[in-house]
Amino acid sequence: MSYEKELAAAKKAVSLAACLSQEVQKTLLQSQVWSKSDRSPVTAADYGSQAVVSLVLERELQPEKLSLVAEEETGDLRKKGSEEFLEGITKLVKDTLASEESYAGSPLSTDDVLNAIDCGKSEGGCSGCHWILDPIDGTKGFVKGEQYAVGLALLVEGKVVLGVMACPNLPVASAVCETDKSSPEDVGCLFFATTGSGTYVQPLKGNSPPQKVKVSSNENLEEAKFLESYHKPILIHGTIAKKLGIKALPVRIDSQAKYAALSRGDAEIYLRFTLSGYRECIWDHAPGSIITTEAGGVVCDAAGKSLDFSKGKYLAHETGIIVTTKELKPWILKAVRESMEEENLYF
Numbered sequence: 231m232s233y234e235k236e237l238a239a240a241k242k243a244v245s246l247a248a249c250l251s252q253e254v255q256k257t258l259l260q261s262q263v264w265s266k267s268d269r270s271p272v273t274a275a276d277y278g279s280q281a282v283v284s285l286v287l288e289r290e291l292q293p294e295k296l297s298l299v300a301e302e303e304t305g306d307l308r309k310k311g312s313e314e315f316l317e318g319i320t321k322l323v324k325d326t327l328a329s330e331e332s333y334a335g336s337p338l339s340t341d342d343v344l345n346a347i348d349c350g351k352s353e354g355g356c357s358g359c360h361w362i363l364d365p366i367d368g369t370k371g372f373v374k375g376e377q378y379a380v381g382l383a384l385l386v387e388g389k390v391v392l393g394v395m396a397c398p399n400l401p402v403a404s405a406v407c408e409t410d411k412s413s414p415e416d417v418g419c420l421f422f423a424t425t426g427s428g429t430y431v432q433p434l435k436g437n438s439p440p441q442k443v444k445v446s447s448n449e450n451l452e453e454a455k456f457l458e459s460y461h462k463p464i465l466i467h468g469t470i471a472k473k474l475g476i477k478a479l480p481v482r483i484d485s486q487a488k489y490a491a492l493s494r495g496d497a498e499i500y501l502r503f504t505l506s507g508y509r510e511c512i513w514d515h516a517p518g519s520i521i522t523t524e525a526g527g528v529v530c531d532a533a534g535k536s537l538d539f540s541k542g543k544y545l546a547h548e549t550g551i552i553v554t555t556k557e558l559k560p561w562i563l564k565a566v567r568e569s570m571e572e573e574n575l576y577f
């Protein structure tokens with residue numbers, strides 16, 4: 231199956247959500263960053279992006295019934311005192327949709343926006359078709375004006391078959407360079423992949439045609455570039471890098487833009503071990519994982535097994551996540567195993 235219609239709908243939805251996020255980022259004030267019950271940040275862009283993607287997918291794919299597993303919920307938006315914030319989000323969604331000719335003039339109430347966000351309550355699973363959405367991945371990066379992504383994937387019978395990711399602040403050239411001199415014109419990428427058809431990237435702005443991307447062919451670990459998140463320092467990352475003989479310090483990038491960067495060869499290794507007890511959500515990895523694997527890379531857990539996205543909203547996996555190239559995978563798994571033994575971590 232080619233998923234042509236689904237890909238077109240997903241690209242439209244993610245591109246519009248990226249426009250909305252860029253509008254918010256231009257004028258975002260610290261006072262507009264809310265805290266969720268787990269103390270993680272959320273903004274009008276997270277809610278607005280989820281509403282836009284939900285509304286566009288529903289409209290583009292009708293009469294199919296949309297099943298969407300997405301990060302944001304409306305609990306806080308429905309509380310007293312949130313009226314102004316919700317009005318602002320509704321205006322953002324309306325203005326964003328109005329930029330698309332076929333959507334212009336459609337009425338949209340605050341209830342429509344709340345319902346569109348609530349549409350993301352599906353639990354996913356191993357049967358049927360489910361969309362997986364992270365409306366703003368890397369909200370911390372978004373708030374800092376740095377890297378973030380809008381990530382959307384399609385799960386069919388438990389397998390990710392399509393992924394689209396907008397990285398509005400990612401340089402069109404490499405994300406990993408000594409000096410970051412990218413001007414605003416040189417940033418903004420839209421990555422997409424469907425199963426068996428490879429991974430492509432196109433600039434978010436303009437009409438440049440998509441280019442096929444491939445992971446790095448570098449097999450020299452001394453020269454390898456290694457990505458990680460900005461979370462609290464994860465000691466095992468350093469142990470693994472040392473065993474591998476990687477010379478450079480890790481490059482820290484917020485969000486799934488790390489997967490996207492690796493898919494086009496900016497770096498060879500992305501390690502994601504987390505503090506014990508943290509459960510990874512499928513929306514943080516589903517788009518990035520197909521974008522990487524279709525570009526010839528591998529995504530696996532510390533035991534070397536592929537990630538399983540079919541068990542609901544959380545990933546069922548062993549300890550860390552390893553993203554790399556096929557050539558480097560055996561070396562990395564060996565270093566991971568030895569490092570885990572030294573640190574008394576087992577799977």
Ligand SMILES: Nc1ncnc2c1ncn2[C@@H]1O[C@H](COP(=O)(O)O)[C@@H](OP(=O)(O)O)[C@H]1O
Nearest residue numbers: 366367368369370459460461484485504508514
């Ligand atoms: N302590 C932690 N360990 C691992 N992941 C975490 C974390 N705290 C938050 N996250 C997740 O990491 C995602 C961002 O990834 P990264 O750190 O690579 O930028 C967050 O996505 P959101 O920003 O969508 O909430 C959140 O789901």
Ligand SMILES: [Mg+2]
Nearest residue numbers: 364367368514
């Ligand atoms: Mg996320």
Ligand SMILES: [Mg+2]
Nearest residue numbers: 301364366367
């Ligand atoms: Mg998010």
Ligand SMILES: [Mg+2]
Nearest residue numbers: 270271301369
């Ligand atoms: Mg979040």
